[in-house]
Amino acid sequence: MFDQQARLERLLARHRDAVVVEPAAGRPALVRRDQILVAGHDAPAAEDLVRRWYDSRHDECGVTRLRLRAPAKVDVCELAARLGGDGRHRRLSVSPNHLVHGQPLWWSGPADLPRPAPPVPRPRTAPDAGRRRAVTVAVLDxxxxxxxxxxxAGWYAEQDDEAAEVLDADLDFELDAQAGHGTFVAGVVLRHAPDARLLARRVIGGDGVGDELDVIRGLAWLAARGGADVVNLSxxxxxxxxxxxxxxxxxxxALGRRTAVVACAGNAGGDRPFWPAALKPVIGVAALDAAGTDRAWFSNYGWWVDACAxxxxxxxxxxxxDGPRPRMNxxxxxxxxxxxxxSGTxxxxxxxxxxxxxxxxAEGVDAVTAADRVLDPAARxxxxxxxxxxxS
Structure with missing residues (x-):
């Protein structure tokens, strides 16, 4: 078991505007301090309501980020709850800016760290690939x-600078904790869909950490490009x-009804909803164990999970x-x-x-129809x- 408290302390040291919140005992979350996100159409009303604590406003991608004055020591979770409304029906679309994480690791994880492996055979394209429907998979990672x-591949040549992995951002001569995560995820996609065209965008750092606004920027970038058939959010x-x-x-x-969005269920080993996997339009995916017959010990589970692999x-x-550690055995x-x-969801x-x-x-159908067929409980x-x- 890895020392999760030490990992959390390193995360907080690296992201100094991050804070652990725990409105309900035993159910922590991480948010950016003194930031709330508001849907663009609700921004004027929200700005007026927070004016006594207000510092600045930034609008992008249909979302407004309101920064609050640090000396005011505002509880952004309590504020978001008040602005959103006390009942089940929200009055304004408001949220703290939660931190998001790639999911080979989390407080009660990690599944493990990457280990060097011998070459894996290249995914083989189908003999009739030229006659198949072209499918695009977005990897926001x-x-x-x-x-x-x-x-x-032609699609790789089209990637811009925002698609490049950053392997050692802290310049300590070691791979960052989740450097290579997006490259690994892309390979898994290609092993199942060798002819897919990938669209990549960096929305979390090599340490595996980003925030809601980073993900929203990636989704808005994707929508501006015309979207994708499938979106993967690990x-x-x-x-x-x-x-x-x-x-x-x-x-x-905003991606539309013809896009299939897939997200990992998280590695906390519990049934607490993990977002965005638990959203109704999103296909939440848990992890199976090495035998492929039961839940992996680290995988989340629950009513909100749609599939497992x-x-x-x-x-x-x-x-x-090549890092600095010496050879062992x-x-x-x-x-x-x-x-x-x-390993990980x-x-x-x-x-x-x-x-x-x-x-x-292969079947020349849209991604949502394909998802219905892949996830048909009557057939699997x-x-x-x-x-x-x-x-597999």
Whole structure:
């Protein structure tokens, strides 16, 4: 078991505007201090209500970020609850700016760290690939690093600077905690949909941490490009009140009804809703154990989970990096040559996203129809609180 308190302390040291909140005992969340997010149409009303604590306003992507004056010491969770309304029906679309995390790790995780692996066979394109429907999968994550599986593909050449992995942001000569996460996720997608065209955007850092606004920016960027057939979000968070963030929910809804959105269920090992996986329009994916027959010990579960897929010792594409650790038992534990094995619901989700993309391409249907077929409980086995079983 990893020292989660030490990991949390490192996160808070790196993100000095982050704070742990726990309105209900035993149900913590992480938010940006002195920030609230408001849907654009609600911004004037919210700004007027917070004027006594107000510092500044920033508008982008249909969302307004209101910064509050630090000396006021405003509880942003209490404020968001008051602005949103006391009942079940929210009056304004307001949320604290929650931190989101990639999901090989979290307080009660992690599943594990990546381990160097021998080369994995390149995904084979279908013989009739040229006649299949073209399918685009968006991977909003840590970005992409060059890899033999796709570095000569036309879609990879079209990626911009915001798609590049940052491997060692703190310059300590070691890989950041989740560097390579997006590259790994992309490989899982391609193993199930070799002909897919990927669109990548960096929305979390190499430490695996971002926030709601970062994800909303990525979703808005994707919508501006015309969207994608499938979106994979191997990240998420618990919210302060265990309800969905209305501003993030609106950003996902803006992608339209023809887009299948897939998100990981999280690695807290419990049934507390994890967002955005628990949103109704989103396909939440839990992780199966190494045998593929039951829940992985770290995986979340619950009524809100739609599917499960292998999430232990998954093999995929990874970055090239040689860290400073010495060889042990004849092996170099931090020398990566483009391949790794890793565990987490982060890597179960793209297996489902890839399967949906593969069916859409092979059968010439839209992604939502493909998702209905992939997740049909009448055609596939299911597990309680884990949904439909998707095996490799």
């Amino acid at each position: 840590t970005g992409l690093a060059p890899h033999p599986w796709y570095e000569h 990240l998420g968070c618990h919210t302060f009140d265990d309800r969905p963030s209305p501003v993030l929910a609106r950003a996902i809804a 292998p999430g232990v010792d998954v093999a995929s594409s990874y970055v090239r990096f 004849g092996a170099d534990p931090d020398r990566f040559q483009g391949y790794a094995t890793w 982060s890597f179960a989700a793209p297996a489902v996203a890839g399967r949906i993309a593969g069916v859409a391409a 086995p299911t597990l309680p609180d884990l949904g439909v079983i998707i095996r």
